[in-house]
Amino acid sequence: xxxxxxxxxxxxxxxxxxxxxxxxxxxxxxxxxxxxxxxxxxxxxxxxxxxxxxxxxxxxxxxxxxxxxxxxxxxxxxxxxxxxxxxxxxxxxxxxxxxxxxxxxxxxxxxxxxxxxxxxxxxxxxxxxxxxxxxxxxxxxxxxxxxxxxxxxxxxxxxxxxxxxxxxxxxxxxxxxxxxxxxxxxxxxxxxxxxxxxxxxxxxxxxxxxxxxxxxxxxxxxxxxxxxxxxxxxxxxxx
Numbered sequence: 001x002x003x004x005x006x007x008x009x010x011x012x013x014x015x016x017x018x019x020x021x022x023x024x025x026x027x028x029x030x031x032x033x034x035x036x037x038x039x040x041x042x043x044x045x046x047x048x049x050x051x052x053x054x055x056x057x058x059x060x061x062x063x064x065x066x067x068x069x070x071x072x073x074x075x076x077x078x079x080x081x082x083x084x085x086x087x088x089x090x091x092x093x094x095x096x097x098x099x100x101x102x103x104x105x106x107x108x109x110x111x112x113x114x115x116x117x118x119x120x121x122x123x124x125x126x127x128x129x130x131x132x133x134x135x136x137x138x139x140x141x142x143x144x145x146x147x148x149x150x151x152x153x154x155x156x157x158x159x160x161x162x163x164x165x166x167x168x169x170x171x172x173x174x175x176x177x178x179x180x181x182x183x184x185x186x187x188x189x190x191x192x193x194x195x196x197x198x199x200x201x202x203x204x205x206x207x208x209x210x211x212x213x214x215x216x217x218x219x220x221x222x223x224x225x226x227x228x229x230x231x232x233x234x235x236x237x238x239x
Contacts, residue, residue, distance in 0.1 A: 003029060007036060010059045015099060018055040019045065025053070025077035027070070034069035035062055042076050043086035054086050058099075161187040161216035169220060179229075181222040181236070190217045 003018070010016060016037055033040060037057030045052040053076050076083055115123075124132060155163065163169050169185035196209045220238040224231045 003032065007032075012059050012061060014059045016055065016057040016059060018057075019052055020055070021051050022053045022077050022080045023051065025073050027074060030070045030073035030077075031065040033057065033073060034065040034067075036060065040066075040069045040072070042072060042083060044080050044083040046085055046087070048080075051080055053080060053083065157218055158216065160218040164218050164220070172225070173222075178226065180225045180227070182225050183220065183222045183238070185218065185220040187216050187218055190215050 016033075018033070033055065036059065038060045040055065040057040042056075043054045045054055055073070124134070151159075160169075164185040164187045170183055172180065173183050174180045192213045192215045194211045194213070196211065198207050198209070199205075200207070222236045222238055224234045224236060226232060
């Protein structure tokens with residue numbers, strides 16, 4: 001879906017840089033890439049945590065899918081270890097290693113449109129304030145809720161991650177005893193692995209299943225801004 005929606009935005013002669021897990025290279029996707037791009041090359045990503053491949057190609061007009069390219073992409077989907085790893089050191093002996101910029105034809109022409117205060121006032125007067133968004137300015141640009149509410153019970157990692165992503169856990173916090181902290185929270189993505197072992201009662205064979213799930217991990221840090229504190233400026237991790 002992502003490829004189909006964005007492929008048409010790349011003009012002919014443009015460079016495709018497509019980073020995707022190798023298991024996503026279905027036969028249908030491989031044929032679409034092979035029919036829309038020339039000089040297709042595929043590499044293993046230097047970071048193999050998510051088993052990704054990097055695909056390069058030059059956008060061209062639609063053509064019958066190149067069987068060699070389709071085969072190359074399908075092989076990459078089955079076994080990523082057969083691919084060369086992408087590096088920042090190009091191999092000049094490899095075909096298609098360098099991209100030659102196409103020549104541009106015609107003089108470069110830049111267009112700029114500006115509207116000054118007088119013209120803006122004239123346009124607003126013509127359409128009337130009731131027909132514009134000026135009357136709703138505060139509704140659209142001053143909708144920050146200044147009230148804060150304590151959670152009803154201890155927040156789970158999931159709810160805390162949502163609060164961090166929404167920017168609700170940040171700013172200066174001051175306790176009743178005068179302790180002052182500058183708090184900043186963030187959320188990062190991690191992996192949670194579960195191993196399940198099953199024993200076949202008939203054959204006695206043992207099978208092991210490993211399940212890897214994406215999890216959101218919250219992280220909250222604070223700087224101690226309490227005046228005259230011996231720990232002034234200390235970075236604190238809040239758990």
